[in-house]
Structure formats: C-alpha cells, structure tokens
Amino acid sequence: MDIPKQIRDCGLRATLPRVRVLQLFHEHPGKHLSADDISHLLANEKINVILPTVYRVLMQFADANILIRHTFDAERAVFELNEGSHHDHLICTKCGRVDEFIDEAIERRQKAVAQQRRFVLQTHTLTLYGLCAQCASRVR
Numbered sequence: 001m002d003i004p005k006q007i008r009d010c011g012l013r014a015t016l017p018r019v020r021v022l023q024l025f026h027e028h029p030g031k032h033l034s035a036d037d038i039s040h041l042l043a044n045e046k047i048n049v050i051l052p053t054v055y056r057v058l059m060q061f062a063d064a065n066i067l068i069r070h071t072f073d074a075e076r077a078v079f080e081l082n083e084g085s086h087h088d089h090l091i092c093t094k095c096g097r098v099d100e101f102i103d104e105a106i107e108r109r110q111k112a113v114a115q116q117r118r119f120v121l122q123t124h125t126l127t128l129y130g131l132c133a134q135c136a137s138r139v140r
C-alpha cells in the first residue's frame, strides 16, 4: 500500500503527520480510533501533533472517503478505514468497545422497506447500544 500516493491522489500533500496517521489505521485493522487515540499513538513515537491538527487531518481523510467518521456517542467521533465493505456496529455503553457485524437478513429487510416506500436507498447506518458480554457478566 503506497500511503503517500493515496494521500496525493486526494489532492493533499503527503506530510509526515498525514502519512503517519493513515499508517496507524493500516497498523490497527478493524479499529475505530478517535483523534485522542491517534494523538496518543503519535506521542508514543515522539511525533508531536496538537489535537486540533490531528482532528483536521482525520476530517480531511473522511472528506476524501479514505476514512469513515462515526459519532457513536455525543462526545467524540471515531474513524475507521473505508475498505469499501459495509458493516454495522455494536457499541458497549460501559467500556466503549466497538464490534462489527453484518447480517444479510437485516440488510435485505432494509432494502425491502425502502422499496415498499419507493425510497431510493443510498446508505444506512445501524448501531446497537448495550453491554458487551464482558461488561454484562460483571453487572450480575
């Protein structure tokens, strides 16, 4: 994966922070990372980028469709690589764990609902909130 080229292809300059931010997503496949997470990971490597800059870079990548931005809770946005394949999410309201799932029956039903209403479906997001198995077992 030529990350600098991927960045230049969206009309952005391949600066070190941009390259490193995108590399971090490739190094953490399937992860949903906030600007805070990214900024901590960069600080561990002694790359000091202030939080607003990290956020701006993430938004630039989201605008360029390299990343997908999610607001699972009101306080912070998380970003994941846009790998072109659709999935939905399960969010633990206690520990913040994010899991992904795809359920063909749900996908089919959503398309049917749209079709019945002559609604031209473009996209959808489905997020289930609750307790992950680990947090649920601690509650009891």
Ligand SMILES: [Zn+2]
Binding pocket: 092, 093, 094, 095, 096, 097, 131, 132, 133, 134, 135, 136
């Ligand atoms: Zn949990």
Ligand SMILES: [Zn+2]
Binding pocket: 032, 080, 087, 089, 100
């Ligand atoms: Zn995801």
